[in-house]
Amino acid sequence: MSLGIAVIGTGRMGADHVRRIDSVIGGARVAAVADLDADRAREAAAGIEGCSVHTDPAAAMDAPGVAAVLIASSGPAHEAALLEAFARGLPVLCEKPLTPDPAGTLRVMEAELRLGRRLVTVGFMRRYDSEYQELQRTLEQGELGRALMLHCRHRNAQSPPFFTTEMLIRDSVVHEADATRWLLGQEVTAVQVLRPRPSSGAPQGLGDPQLVLFETSGGVVVDVEIFVNCGFGYEVHCEAVCERGTASIGAGSGLVTRGAGRAARAIPEDFTVRFAEAYDREVRAWVDGIRRGRVEGASAWDGYAAALVCEAGVRAQECGERVGVELPERPALYA
């Protein structure tokens, strides 16, 4: 039975989660959506069988079949929605930040502690990025020794108009705060910020970029370049400097390790690793097509043409000469 989810908030992130639950991942369905803007909620729910539309988060959580809650509303609305979910004993995935300030987060945490069991998962998505996961595994395996430093880069092409200097920390560096804790299994014990002269490409008044420095409980020093108007694109790098080598991600080549005189990246073991995502996308595209009444992708003609090429190839292996491929006229059905 698929898991019925109430999605609270159908703005950019929320609508994207609705699409994801409805058509990308398996095992779940959108059972209800809620948004203060009823039109926006209706639009997000359009075409989803059995999805009810609400303006009140609590009403959405009470809709039939709801067994879990995904909160993607604005930060200030999180606390109330979390407490409503707790009241119903529903597990909840909440976009970061849990609440805009530590006091609210503390109240949420204390409420969960009173329940005596975990219901909350915070949406720090980097923990699910394949490069970050490889980095985490590499650090955990310990072949490179203990981590000594992390060098992080966090770059956005352009910041949205409402962005403030504080948000460089609260909205952006918060990801490095969590990634540091998760990668190292240590707490951050001190923070310092160095502020170069701001870029002329940043909006007036925004102190962009900055160099944020963390110290951790295990004596690791972390430097984070946060630059939300770098102009050229989105990049998230992280290099862990360890006692016997380094491991870095985010520079376009996957996980690169330095150690014993070499900089190296792993080569996949076999096609199931290399093309894992391609298989997922292939079957998903085929299913989506059929549901829309279409048969797409490589046709029987494509299979036939490939077979004739292989036939010629096998003859060419044997004779050592150039072998022509004779293809009949392509039927109109496969045009």
Added chain:
Amino acid sequence: MSLGIAVIGTGRMGADHVRRIDSVIGGARVAAVADLDADRAREAAAGIEGCSVHTDPAAAMDAPGVAAVLIASSGPAHEAALLEAFARGLPVLCEKPLTPDPAGTLRVMEAELRLGRRLVTVGFMRRYDSEYQELQRTLEQGELGRALMLHCRHRNAQSPPFFTTEMLIRDSVVHEADATRWLLGQEVTAVQVLRPRPSSGAPQGLGDPQLVLFETSGGVVVDVEIFVNCGFGYEVHCEAVCERGTASIGAGSGLVTRGAGRAARAIPEDFTVRFAEAYDREVRAWVDGIRRGRVEGASAWDGYAAALVCEAGVRAQECGERVGVELPERPALYA
């Protein structure tokens, strides 16, 4: 309503497709499985609600709710299964090769032509690989001019025991045959094979590696290194040499283009591109956890710790000094 699929063949590939339809992608469910080995079929179907188990492909296609067929049985069994699907008007995704020889493929194609509409999709998964798709778009956009050559490398760490010299073409180079046709929109008109002295790492009698050369209807020359016992891993490269530059994939850095004095790779525009897959995996992991009765991932404690770090960070922005982070004892619930 999710699409009911009958999966024919539950060996390695088939069982993987069952898992994919059941728990990875959305919008579909495994309604029936068939395998000559009933135990293997039962094992693949275990735990899937409403999935019937068969030894006869036709019976599986007749099971309630079946609206599409995925064929992953051995090559010689494909033709019969395809014709059964045609008899029921069911769309079918068939693993390559469609049939082991061109004559069988021709019969399948003729049967589909008699139906007068497409039902078959052949599982050439490279067409769904994100690097191949970028390469295809790059060629289609035409900024680099017309393609003149393709350089392809197709390397497996090790071939299975039953592999023959012919299978280098039929099982391996068949992917390059399809990729060549798909990338260029041209037919292969001739094939030649050069055979270096075989590697001592290849099984006795296997002519591995080989250099396979295609000519196409548009005058493109394609060279394919096929090496199924390269020993070091799985790699699929392709470089398209065009009139004004080249575009290559498969060397661990995504799509790299050469043109106008530079070799370059694209930087993602924003986080929705960079972390698209991470969001999918995050929500999928959360759903899977809940279905198994577990709440996992970043906890309220993690949210609280990150909030305290951000709070210190904002103070550090303002004062320019090192600011300590005071964390309370971690509650046992979040240990």
Added chain:
Amino acid sequence: MSLGIAVIGTGRMGADHVRRIDSVIGGARVAAVADLDADRAREAAAGIEGCSVHTDPAAAMDAPGVAAVLIASSGPAHEAALLEAFARGLPVLCEKPLTPDPAGTLRVMEAELRLGRRLVTVGFMRRYDSEYQELQRTLEQGELGRALMLHCRHRNAQSPPFFTTEMLIRDSVVHEADATRWLLGQEVTAVQVLRPRPSSGAPQGLGDPQLVLFETSGGVVVDVEIFVNCGFGYEVHCEAVCERGTASIGAGSGLVTRGAGRAARAIPEDFTVRFAEAYDREVRAWVDGIRRGRVEGASAWDGYAAALVCEAGVRAQECGERVGVELPERPALYA
């Protein structure tokens, strides 16, 4: 005592060699130059102490102090100049090709055989390229096993106006012919050429690009993309596919080896490797400056400023705080 060299031919390559002998490398001097164009010869020799100017190669070889000959004249003039050098027992470095046709080369070789000792060195400069040398050492050490294939790319941005289809082989692929022989220690036993439809970026009538295939005495298959109007720059790649891995050069990352599940490049052992060339250039620039009456490069002021920064750095190590650097006014002498 430095070696006196007669440079025959002072066109582009010859003039460059004159400059190289005069001011780049040590242990040699240009004792004489010869060119049919006396003005061009004079220009090349300008400012070189003790360098005589000639129009006749033989006269240049007879000039006082000449102990070796460098031939950089046009191909058809090589044979006569080589025989003149032989007549004088002078060692000779001759730009490739030794002569424009095999018959001439055979005569030169037979003349040298009659002398009974080697005098000729052919200017295949790739043998001196650091990447090629690393590749050669890697193949020789044998860790990757026997070589099975070479994949070569040879690309020029644009061909000169006089370039012909034959010259793709004689002027360009000749480098791969030598590199193949040198890297593998094997002879080329057969050649085949595949010709895609020519690029519209190539001059009318020039069959550019081509795919040239070599077979060698050791059963290695070599493919060479020759493309002399690729438009985007100059590139020379070579990947050696061996029994247990591959080694490739020319893609901008030095020597990259694939083996045992990793693609890797070497990291230099120490600064003498990493900055070897920088030290050479530093001392050369200093010497050149002094000879032109100038003292350049980092000044005492630069040394002083760096010292003050280090002083502050050491204090900062101790106190853990930010330490300011107080620099006096910069004296005008160091402006």
Added chain:
Amino acid sequence: MSLGIAVIGTGRMGADHVRRIDSVIGGARVAAVADLDADRAREAAAGIEGCSVHTDPAAAMDAPGVAAVLIASSGPAHEAALLEAFARGLPVLCEKPLTPDPAGTLRVMEAELRLGRRLVTVGFMRRYDSEYQELQRTLEQGELGRALMLHCRHRNAQSPPFFTTEMLIRDSVVHEADATRWLLGQEVTAVQVLRPRPSSGAPQGLGDPQLVLFETSGGVVVDVEIFVNCGFGYEVHCEAVCERGTASIGAGSGLVTRGAGRAARAIPEDFTVRFAEAYDREVRAWVDGIRRGRVEGASAWDGYAAALVCEAGVRAQECGERVGVELPERPALYA
């Protein structure tokens, strides 16, 4: 006339400079060497025509033909040697640091100021590294906008036994101090040092690694990882983060720029760029061989074999078929 140089100090660096002046670069010769250890001095001078050997630096500077001085003795000996060179009006290249402490450097600078003309060049060799020079040019051209941050990594495989925590700054980070000033054309105005828990791979008592932070007169923030026991090799990275992109060096791919949605490296324009160093090494190797009485490198036989391959290649172009290459027996002279 070549420049006569007195080399003061013939330890590791000094002996390397003697070799460099004698046999690598042109236009200069070692006229005298001095070392407190007379044997070491003699050994360095062995085989160099006209090179006198001294224990007293002043005596070496007074030797016939000396027109410039290269100081490579230990730091504490620099000041006296510099003042001796000043007394003789000789230009001097002095290895860094100019003197071990700022007070001594100030005295040297003041002495030079009294002379009223520059004689000193400090050996900051990074200014001559081709990657650093490209980076400097890129910053100067200004296409990426003003520099905002520099991220530097400075890693040694292992520190020598006598290395102290202070030397991390004075001996190692001094290079980044100079590089920062030179790349940016700005002064360093403050320094801070963050010290992670030392690596267990570092000698007891050595605070290794550290993160050194510079602020500059133009508001640039610079972070320097100094790690002199990283274990895996020698690496010097530098990434300049600018208003419209970044430029980085040291990661094995030359200069990489990020800007306008792409990460890119330059492709050489032509072979004179790509193989510039190979030509230098070719002619140098030829000259060195002749001076040692040897003719080495590609022989007439190699030229002949390449010519026969080309001949077959041209025939293969014309006929489109495989053309065999017939090579005669290789004469013993070319074995």
